Amino acid sequence: MSLVRxxxxxxQDILGTVxxxxxxxxxxxxxxxxxxxxxxxxxxxxxxxxITQPDCxxxxxxxAPAFFLNAAQMMSRLTRRPSGQKIAVVLRPCEIxxxxxxxxxxxxxxxxxLIIGLDCLGAYPxxxxxxxxxxxxxxxxxxxxxxxxxxxxxxxxxxxxxSACRVCEHPFPEGADIAIGFMGISPLDYLLxxxxxxxxxxxxxxxxxxxxxIPAGRGDAxxxxxxxxxxxxxxxxxxxxxxxxTPEKLAAYLTGCINCYNCRNACPICYCRECVFCTDxxxxxxxxxxxxxxxxxxxxxxxxxxLYHLTRLVHMSTSCVGCGQCSNAxxxxxxxxxxxxxxxxYSQKAFEYEPGRSVxxxxxxxxxxxxEFADVVGLKGKT
Amino acid sequence: MAEFEPTIVAFVCNWCTYTAAxxxxxxxxxxxxxxxxxxxxxxxxxxxQYILKALLEGADAVLVSGCHPGDCHYINxxxxxxxxxxxxxxxxxxxxxxPERLRLTWIGAxxxxxxxxxxxxxxxxxxxxxxxxxxxxxx
Ligand code: SF4
Ligand code: SF4
Ligand code: FES
Numbered sequence: 001m002s003l004v005r006x007x008x009x010x011x012q013d014i015l016g017t018v019x020x021x022x023x024x025x026x027x028x029x030x031x032x033x034x035x036x037x038x039x040x041x042x043x044x045x046x047x048x049x050x051i052t053q054p055d056c057x058x059x060x061x062x063x064a065p066a067f068f069l070n071a072a073q074m075m076s077r078l079t080r081r082p083s084g085q086k087i088a089v090v091l092r093p094c095e096i097x098x099x100x101x102x103x104x105x106x107x108x109x110x111x112x113x114l115i116i117g118l119d120c121l122g123a124y125p126x127x128x129x130x131x132x133x134x135x136x137x138x139x140x141x142x143x144x145x146x147x148x149x150x151x152x153x154x155x156x157x158x159x160x161x162x163s164a165c166r167v168c169e170h171p172f173p174e175g176a177d178i179a180i181g182f183m184g185i186s187p188l189d190y191l192l193x194x195x196x197x198x199x200x201x202x203x204x205x206x207x208x209x210x211x212x213x214i215p216a217g218r219g220d221a222x223x224x225x226x227x228x229x230x231x232x233x234x235x236x237x238x239x240x241x242x243x244x245x246t247p248e249k250l251a252a253y254l255t256g257c258i259n260c261y262n263c264r265n266a267c268p269i270c271y272c273r274e275c276v277f278c279t280d281x282x283x284x285x286x287x288x289x290x291x292x293x294x295x296x297x298x299x300x301x302x303x304x305x306x307l308y309h310l311t312r313l314v315h316m317s318t319s320c321v322g323c324g325q326c327s328n329a330x331x332x333x334x335x336x337x338x339x340x341x342x343x344x345x346y347s348q349k350a351f352e353y354e355p356g357r358s359v360x361x362x363x364x365x366x367x368x369x370x371x372e373f374a375d376v377v378g379l380k381g382k383t
Numbered sequence: 384m385a386e387f388e389p390t391i392v393a394f395v396c397n398w399c400t401y402t403a404a405x406x407x408x409x410x411x412x413x414x415x416x417x418x419x420x421x422x423x424x425x426x427x428x429x430x431x432q433y434i435l436k437a438l439l440e441g442a443d444a445v446l447v448s449g450c451h452p453g454d455c456h457y458i459n460x461x462x463x464x465x466x467x468x469x470x471x472x473x474x475x476x477x478x479x480x481x482p483e484r485l486r487l488t489w490i491g492a493x494x495x496x497x498x499x500x501x502x503x504x505x506x507x508x509x510x511x512x513x514x515x516x517x518x519x520x521x522x
Contacts, residue, residue: 246479251520276432295441296519306520307432307439313474314431314467343477350473351466365470368462370452373469377487379504 003195005209032085036060043137044130062090064141067123070268072098076108088114094323096175097356098268101319105271117173118180121148122165164324167233184221240342256332257305266329269316319355320344389443389509391418394429396449406495414502427460441518444484444509451489483508
């Protein structure tokens with residue numbers, strides 16, 4: 001777990017150099033396919049694509065500030081059962097962590113996968129990205145790259161990054177097999193390629209790259225980015241608690257919710273194959289709505305939005321990776337990422353669990369111990 | 384104004400607390416009336432959603448009560464329940480639900496007296512904090 005290599009920048013073309021690296025991975029004997037974000041015919045959209053032809057990698061764009069979906073969901077489809085072939089996949093750090101969670105839920109497997117991660121500068125919400133990329137889709141990625149890399153601000157060209165990215169304290173691909181780094185080094189000269197697992201080293205040994213030492217400034221760059229994000233995160237969490245600290249405030253926060261379940265569909269963690277909210281448990285009798293309206297004098301429809309979100313929190317909050325796809329998907333701009341992350345913070349603390357940290361760490365609701373949480377049992381002052 | 388009588392929904396395990404409640408009844412131990420017993424086969428089958436729904440649909444507090452450690456008829460349902468209640472308490476507290484609104488107890492089949500006591504204590508605690516407003520949310 002130690003190979004550190006230098007990926008020299010070819011003709012000042014950083015994106016081209018990354019594509020070249022992916023090409024050298026795809027041409028390795030046992031890698032059948034690369035799953036990577038690809039700029040498609042509609043140029044202001046970048047979506048994960050399964051690429052088998054090395055030529056097609058010239059549209060791969062893992063540096064674009066576009067994050068249309070959490071590709072952990074796609075990785076789950078691709079690895080749920082063995083395909084007999086090996087996949088190299090380029091994922092954002094939050095996608096890697098989500099995928100590790102899905103593997104633990106037995107909805108994916110790491111065996112035939114080589115995960116390549118990059119330092120993450122964040123992304124725009126989908127609607128903002130399309131505006132950002134519209135004028136010059138091909139040049140937009142590097143425009144963003146240099147602006148975001150040099151700036152401390154989380155706003156590039158007057159457009160704000162997704163709220164999830166602004167509070168993300170995991171901008172480095174810790175769980176990747178191969179990590180490509182550019183923060184804290186001079187990315188016009190070279191990118192840092194690090195093997196982080198024995199599997200990665202076996203592949204990296206076959207790619208012709210020069211060894212290099214990790215430059216001195218790297219550690220500081222990593223630490224300072226993480227600490228400013230942690231601050232932003234904690235401020236966001238207290239704001240959100242302030243805004244949702246009573247049942248009434250929570251209901252008000254969710255007033256605009258139309259129960260479309262987009263946030264659930266976009267969430268890589270929502271793992272149930274059949275969602276209880278789509279069963280007839282929630283097919284209420286007409287009289288039940290009227291009864292409920294009578295109780296409070298007025299009932300917002302659709303009903304059950306608070307119950308839906310609380311239930312979802314029970315299911316996903318211990319594993320929420322903070323990717324923000326829920327907010328990205330909400331048609332009514334409810335800041336659901338904030339709500340879910342704020343709750344997740346405490347759910348995860350309660351079980352000392354950090355989603356995506358390790359496949360060996362079982363999800364909290366899948367295990368128990370005989371002697372634990374004694375204070376949960378009994379009434380106040382008694383056990 | 385009439386005195387507030389809290390509504391308590393109690394999910395009780397068939398093998399232990401349900402029997403204890405029955406015993407409390409047959410031994411004419413008085414416990415507060417506004418307790419709705421829901422008999423389940425094990426606390427391990429109490430989906431957190433049942434609890435949430437109860438609290439959002441008019442319960443002022445919820446009790447989940449099952450077998451003592453080692454006595455669960457399905458070996459470890461009570462331990463699984465304990466984790467789920469731990470998680471629920473964490474989540475509910477963030478939205479201002481008082482800790483008294485959700486309880487987990489282990490009450491064996493012969494503990495009729497204890498059951499009556501727990502119910503009385505719960506009712507008085509919930510009376511002190513007042514009704515749960517979540518069922519009257521306009522959402
Ligand atoms: S709840 Fe939202 S932020 Fe958390 S994992 Fe799901 S989509 Fe991502
Ligand atoms: S995406 Fe938005 S509107 Fe749809 S269910 Fe989620 S919070 Fe409600
Ligand atoms: S059988 Fe009583 S708690 Fe499991």
